[in-house]
Amino acid sequence: MKNLFLQYPKCGTCRKAKKWLQDNNIEFIDRDITIDNPTKDELKIWYEKSGLELKKFFNTSGVLYKEMGLKDKIKDMSEDEMLELLSTNGKLVKRPIVVNDNMILVGFKEENYEKLK
Numbered sequence: 001m002k003n004l005f006l007q008y009p010k011c012g013t014c015r016k017a018k019k020w021l022q023d024n025n026i027e028f029i030d031r032d033i034t035i036d037n038p039t040k041d042e043l044k045i046w047y048e049k050s051g052l053e054l055k056k057f058f059n060t061s062g063v064l065y066k067e068m069g070l071k072d073k074i075k076d077m078s079e080d081e082m083l084e085l086l087s088t089n090g091k092l093v094k095r096p097i098v099v100n101d102n103m104i105l106v107g108f109k110e111e112n113y114e115k116l117k
Helices: 014-023 038-050 063-067 070-076 079-086 111-117
Strands: 001-006 028-032 097-099 105-106
Touching: 001 014, 028 079, 038 079, 063 070, 063 079, 105 111
Parallel strands: 001 028
Antiparallel strands: 001 097, 097 105
C-alpha cells in the first residue's frame, strides 16, 4: 500500500516526518503541497475520512493564515467555504499529511506514524 506524503520541503516538521518515514522503510509518494496543492475534492474526502474537525486542516501557525485574519473568519465559514479556501493555497493547509487506504494523518506525531508500520 502506497502512502501519499504531502509536505513543504522548507518545513522543519515535514523534514522530520520524511526522515521518520525513510528511517522506518515506509514507502511513500512525495508531493510538494505548495506546487501540487490538494484539490477541494481531495480535501473533502480526507477530512471526512480523518474524523478530525475541518479547522484542524488549517496551518494556523502559517504567515498566510495570520495575514488573512483567518482565526476569526473560519468560525463563520461553511464547510464548503473552508474547503474552497484550503484548496486555493498549499500554505494554508496543515502539513505534513499522510494519506493511505486506512488513515489520514495530519501533522507529525511519532506515535501516530507508528500506525503506518
